[in-house]
Amino acid sequence: MKYDLVIIGGGPAGLSAANAAWEDGCRSICIVERDRELGGILNQCIHNGFGLHYFKEELTGPEYAGRFIEMLRGTGVDVRLDAMVLEVTEEKQVHIVSSAGGYEVLEAGAVVLAMGCRERTRGAIAIPGTRPAGVFTAGTAQRYLNMEGYMVGKRVVILGSGDIGLIMARRMTLEGAKVLACVEVMPYSGGLTRNIVQCLNDFDIPLYLSHTITDIQGKDRVERVVVAEVGPDRRPIPGTEMTFDCDTVLLSVGLIPENELSRGAGIQMDPRTNGPVVYENMETSIPGVFACGNVLHVHDLVDFVTAESARAGKSAAAYCVGSRLPADHVLDIKNGNLVGYTVPQHIHMDAQFAAIDVFFRVRGICGESRIVVTDDTGAQIASFHRERMAPGEMENIKLPRVLLDKAQGAITVSVEEGSK
Incomplete structure (x- = not known):
């Protein structure tokens, strides 16, 4: 099947790019989303604080996504849900597989990469200790709690001070859990100042800067963790250990742009961002392939994702009608x-x-x-x-x-x- 524009990812970046391209006259657009619904990570972000820049009002994540999904309903954009993209070629062929359509190859005039990012796991940072249940990435815990309805633990230690971890400190507290500490290996927080204030300070949750978890203990379930101060070389300082009795560890230790498809297509990557190298119109090193949102570099505000992705969508629409730079x-x-x-x-x-x-x-x-x-x-x-x-x-x-x-x-x- 042929489309003028294929957008990979139906989260905030993909939705914004699709709407912008449609507004600029592109009438043959397909969004490919691997989840069962559009919205991406916003669907599990039920806290407010979204939309202050773009809509000039405070919205929750699902409300923000809903605004763009509603805009999309007024267009003729084709949406493929529960569909996995396996490969993107330099010739802009998008290989997808889904239960509804089986294996398909979509021929695209232009492609927008909007796959978002994923979380670093315990294996990526190599925390010593046993391997009991109760160790989650903060985003996984957020999905379990906000979308699936599962309480992941009662006594919690959070490693890392990224925004998702900070928000989950507040969320777990509001659900009745005791968040014992937020531990950050760097001498500064990795999250927004407003999240430090609203999610930690307002709930008297201590933040230990220049500290890390040096041991996770427990047989079937996490029973305790050992936290130690680190020096300028980020190595634990002997004699500074603290032990926390807990049943859950949440990891908020960084996000990695999802660029396996980008690398497979031969797109030039930037080792500083772990995303594609782009021009001012969001075009990558392959003409007609554009990138935006967290697949390009990790954002802290979805409003910036929206503006950046709209630029990618408009540029892709222009490319489809023959505009070349x-x-x-x-x-x-x-x-x-x-x-x-x-x-x-x-x-x-x-x-x-x-x-x-x-x-x-x-x-x-x-x-x-x-x-x-x-x-x-x-x-x-x-x-x-x-x-x-x-x-x-x-x-x-x-x-x-x-x-x-x-x-x-x-x-x-x-x-x-x-x-x-």
């Missing part, structure tokens, strides 16, 4: 001091745009600072003041066309601490 005048974006990565990594300078949004995360807690953009000659082309920045909160800057036109060679985004 030449690659002979490309401006590269590099990361400098204290900046972990940048998205996008390249800008088509032959494209029509007034300004480019550049997203990045810092490598550590920064107080009053300047974000400085320089070119290859060392000339400063832009500067932005920030009172505070943290790795758990994604930053973005807007670079006007008139400034980018002045750049000689590539541009570098850096942070200078202690300056206005």
Whole structure:
């Protein structure tokens, strides 16, 4: 079967891309989603705080997804649910399998990758100890509790301070569990400041920074964990051990973009983000294949996913009607001091745009600072003041066309601490 546009993933990124492409005139669109319903991770995020930027009101995750699903109902977008994508080829052939259609190959004029991300597991971080029941990733526990109706434990220790772990600390407490501690190996939290305040401080849940779990003990079920302070090398410091009697461990130790399909297609990947390298229009190294949302880089706000994915959908729609951007005048974006990565990594300078949004995360807690953009000659082309920045909160800057036109060679985004 042939489509102008095939979107892989029916979560917030895929829904936004589909709606944007339809609004721009693309009338042959298919969303392929492996779950039984659209909405992705939002379906299990029953807490509020979504939509403040995009809808200018506070919504729960299902409400936010529902808004886009309702928009989709007014279109002719084809939706394949309970369908797994097995392969995406460089020729934009999408191999899928489902109980309804069996094995199919969808021919696409353009493809949007919106597969989201997955959680790191205990095996990925190699926590010592026995292997009892009661060890969950925070997202798995969230799904069990919010969608399946299962209480995963009564006495809980959370390893990692990512946003899902922080939110689950509050959620477990509200369901009657005792959250004994949130333990973070880094000297700063990996989550949003508002989640630290609302999910830990408001419920008197202690946060142990520069600590980690060094042992999980228990035969059939988790019985206790040993927590120790770590030094600058992140190795446990002998003599600092604390023991917590608990029956459950939740892991919130990072998210990994789901890019097996991207790598299989031969798309150029960025080792800093674990996502594809993209241009300002969200196009990857394969013309006509676009990426957006958490498959590209891990976001902290779904509103940013929506805006980014709309850009990918509009770009894919333009590609389907023959719009091509030449690659002979490309401006590269590099990361400098204290900046972990940048998205996008390249800008088509032959494209029509007034300004480019550049997203990045810092490598550590920064107080009053300047974000400085320089070119290859060392000339400063832009500067932005920030009172505070943290790795758990994604930053973005807007670079006007008139400034980018002045750049000689590539541009570098850096942070200078202690300056206005």
